[in-house]
Amino acid sequence: MAGSIPASVGSERPRRRVAVIAAWLLVALCALAFAAPLLTPHAPDTIDLANATSVPAMQGSHAWGTDRLGRDVFARTMQGLRVSLLMGLAAALASVAIGTSWGAIAGYAGGRAGAAMMRIVDVLYALPYVFLVIILATVFERGNVLVLLIAIASVGWLTTARIVRGQTLALRQREFVEAARAMGVPTWRILVRHVLPNVAGPVIAYATLTVPQMILYESFLSFLGLGVQEPLASLGSLVSEGARDMEVAPWLLVAPATCLAAVTLLLNLVGDGLRDAFDPRTPS
Amino acid sequence: MMRYALRRIIGLVPTLWLLVTAAFFVIRLAPGGPFDEERTILPEVRANLEAAYGLDAPLATQYARYMAALVRGDLGPSFRHKDTTVNELIGHGLPISAALGAAALALALLVGVPLGLYVAVHRGGGVDHGASVFTASAIALPAFVLGPVLALLFGLRLRWLPAAGWDAGALRYAVLPVVTLATPVLAYVMRLTRAGLLEVLGLDYIRAARARGLGPRRVILVHALKPALLPLVSWLGPAVAFVLTGSLVVETVFGIPGAGRFLVEGALNRDYTLVMGMIVVYGIITLLCNLGADLAYGWLDPRIRRQ
Numbered sequence: 001m002a003g004s005i006p007a008s009v010g011s012e013r014p015r016r017r018v019a020v021i022a023a024w025l026l027v028a029l030c031a032l033a034f035a036a037p038l039l040t041p042h043a044p045d046t047i048d049l050a051n052a053t054s055v056p057a058m059q060g061s062h063a064w065g066t067d068r069l070g071r072d073v074f075a076r077t078m079q080g081l082r083v084s085l086l087m088g089l090a091a092a093l094a095s096v097a098i099g100t101s102w103g104a105i106a107g108y109a110g111g112r113a114g115a116a117m118m119r120i121v122d123v124l125y126a127l128p129y130v131f132l133v134i135i136l137a138t139v140f141e142r143g144n145v146l147v148l149l150i151a152i153a154s155v156g157w158l159t160t161a162r163i164v165r166g167q168t169l170a171l172r173q174r175e176f177v178e179a180a181r182a183m184g185v186p187t188w189r190i191l192v193r194h195v196l197p198n199v200a201g202p203v204i205a206y207a208t209l210t211v212p213q214m215i216l217y218e219s220f221l222s223f224l225g226l227g228v229q230e231p232l233a234s235l236g237s238l239v240s241e242g243a244r245d246m247e248v249a250p251w252l253l254v255a256p257a258t259c260l261a262a263v264t265l266l267l268n269l270v271g272d273g274l275r276d277a278f279d280p281r282t283p284s
Numbered sequence: 285m286m287r288y289a290l291r292r293i294i295g296l297v298p299t300l301w302l303l304v305t306a307a308f309f310v311i312r313l314a315p316g317g318p319f320d321e322e323r324t325i326l327p328e329v330r331a332n333l334e335a336a337y338g339l340d341a342p343l344a345t346q347y348a349r350y351m352a353a354l355v356r357g358d359l360g361p362s363f364r365h366k367d368t369t370v371n372e373l374i375g376h377g378l379p380i381s382a383a384l385g386a387a388a389l390a391l392a393l394l395v396g397v398p399l400g401l402y403v404a405v406h407r408g409g410g411v412d413h414g415a416s417v418f419t420a421s422a423i424a425l426p427a428f429v430l431g432p433v434l435a436l437l438f439g440l441r442l443r444w445l446p447a448a449g450w451d452a453g454a455l456r457y458a459v460l461p462v463v464t465l466a467t468p469v470l471a472y473v474m475r476l477t478r479a480g481l482l483e484v485l486g487l488d489y490i491r492a493a494r495a496r497g498l499g500p501r502r503v504i505l506v507h508a509l510k511p512a513l514l515p516l517v518s519w520l521g522p523a524v525a526f527v528l529t530g531s532l533v534v535e536t537v538f539g540i541p542g543a544g545r546f547l548v549e550g551a552l553n554r555d556y557t558l559v560m561g562m563i564v565v566y567g568i569i570t571l572l573c574n575l576g577a578d579l580a581y582g583w584l585d586p587r588i589r590r591q
Contacts, residue, residue: 006362020424122301123299123302124343125522128534129309129525129529130528130529130547131563131566131567134547134548134551135307135310135311135551135559136310148475160411166375210426216426219426220426220428220429220529223428223533223536224532224533224536224548225548225552226548226552228550236428239429239432240426240428243428243431243432243435243537244434246435246440247437247440248439251437252434253432254433256431257429257433258428260429261421261424261425261429264424264425264426265421265424268420268423268424269420272420280545
């Protein structure tokens with residue numbers, strides 16, 4: 001605890017460089033995931049029992065080895081990465097859309113109605129998200145991708161709603177909004193033309209942070225067996241398979257675990273960088 | 285203060301009622317029942333089974349029965365664990381889950397707060413950069429990745445610790461699960477403590493204290509510490525929810541006989557009463573912990589207390 005007390009928080013340049021590098025690595029990883037079918041002759045679901053659980057080898061045709069059924073680990077991991085990325089992106093888009101409209105309406109309406117809307121957000125916020133997701137998984141058929149998307153998106157919109165409401169409350173008092181109201185512009189038009197463009201910055205930054213969160217929710221469910229079902233794979237279900245066989249074939253765990261960690265870490269770094277750019281005051 | 289706390293606890297009842305009611309109807313309205321997967325079941329047997337569990341009554345009656353039993357603290361019989369009540373199942377598992385969660389939370393706070401203060405004071409140094417790499421990675425690594433990797437590394441490769449099992453909470457068995465559960469929490473605690481202290485250190489009253497000639501140690505520990513920890517305290521409520529969620533995974537990964545696995549198992553088997561029971565119990569725990577964090581916040585921050 002010795003030493004002097006640092007001065008107040010200033011701008012942090014290295015963080016921006018980290019975010020830019022992370023963005024490029026992320027682009028490279030996505031390109032790899034989507035180009036993977038061109039890079040390997042193996043389909044992710046071709047069963048080849050003659051070559052089951054073969055060890056990763058640079059020279060062989062299975063560079064990342066094969067699983068218990070002889071499926072190529074590289075092809076399967078890349079398929080899992082594609083599924084996780086697409087699910088994360090779709091769920092993040094849905095939850096940002098819900099959160100933005102909910103927050104903008106609650107903030108602009110204000111008063112009792114706005115407070116009641118935010119009270120709902122508070123209650124949902126306080127409960128572990130697995131409740132909702134597990135209830136939905138209990139109710140609906142397992143493996144239905146749409147239900148899975150709805151389940152994870154329905155817990156992802158809460159923070160966006162809070163952020164947008166805060167911004168809208170401030171915007172409502174601004175002169176240009178008041179002027180629009182005085183000119184008789186209908187409420188929905190004020191929201192769309194004047195409020196939403198002004199909250200776009202923080203929303204985009206937070207949306208980038210929502211994607212890894214959605215990927216983790218989806219993987220969490222798939223890990224527990226409540227998400228994506230065979231033969232389709234996501235990173236979560238691959239980690240779960242890998243954990244089951246890690247005693248004999250640790251590479252089955254290492255490949256999807258590394259991909260999942262890399263993709264969430266990179267997305268978090270990019271999102272943090274964007275948030276700093278749009279809102280330098282938020283400490284992280 | 286006591287009356288205020290009591291009023292807040294009573295205020296939780298409607299929230300809990302809403303949660304239980306919503307969960308009850310959503311689950312019951314679902315297609316399919318708990319006995320769908322029983323092989324070759326005669327219609328008469330199924331009718332008897334449903335009658336035995338009260339599933340043949342109208343939904344409103346079932347709801348009334350469930351709520352009446354719930355008020356007495358009875359969560360009903362499990363559909364899948366024969367001759368076992370949900371109370372027994374959860375009563376068996378909950379102490380284990382609670383011990384696991386409490387140990388992880390304690391570890392995260394005892395290590396995270398001092399580390400967070402240290403990196404805030406030595407901001408921009410090597411330790412600070414190392415710590416920010418650690419926090420970013422720890423937050424990106426979910427428990428279901430970290431757990432199996434730790435088990436593989438320390439359990440199966442190095443053979444330092446058992447890779448799975450619980451053995452009544454013996455220390456050797458508890459290390460890996462607790463570390464897995466604590467790591468992301470530790471990362472958040474560090475971040476919040478660091479940011480909190482940096483924020484406070486920029487305020488005028490700290491500069492005034494420095495100007496009066498007080499040493500850095502005294503300024504930080506006596507003047508800055510309490511307000512610096514406020515964001516952390518308000519995060520502790522959600523942190524409990526985070527730990528509960530994590531414990532589902534950790535219990536699955538390490539084969540720990542806690543209560544968390546019942547939530548997943550109940551969902552997989554459509555064991556309605558078990559899922560409902562878990563939602564009630566974990567719902568009460570989270571709501572109480574959120575309330576506790578709120579009250580602690582008010583106690584620490586005199587500006588709120590006066591309102």
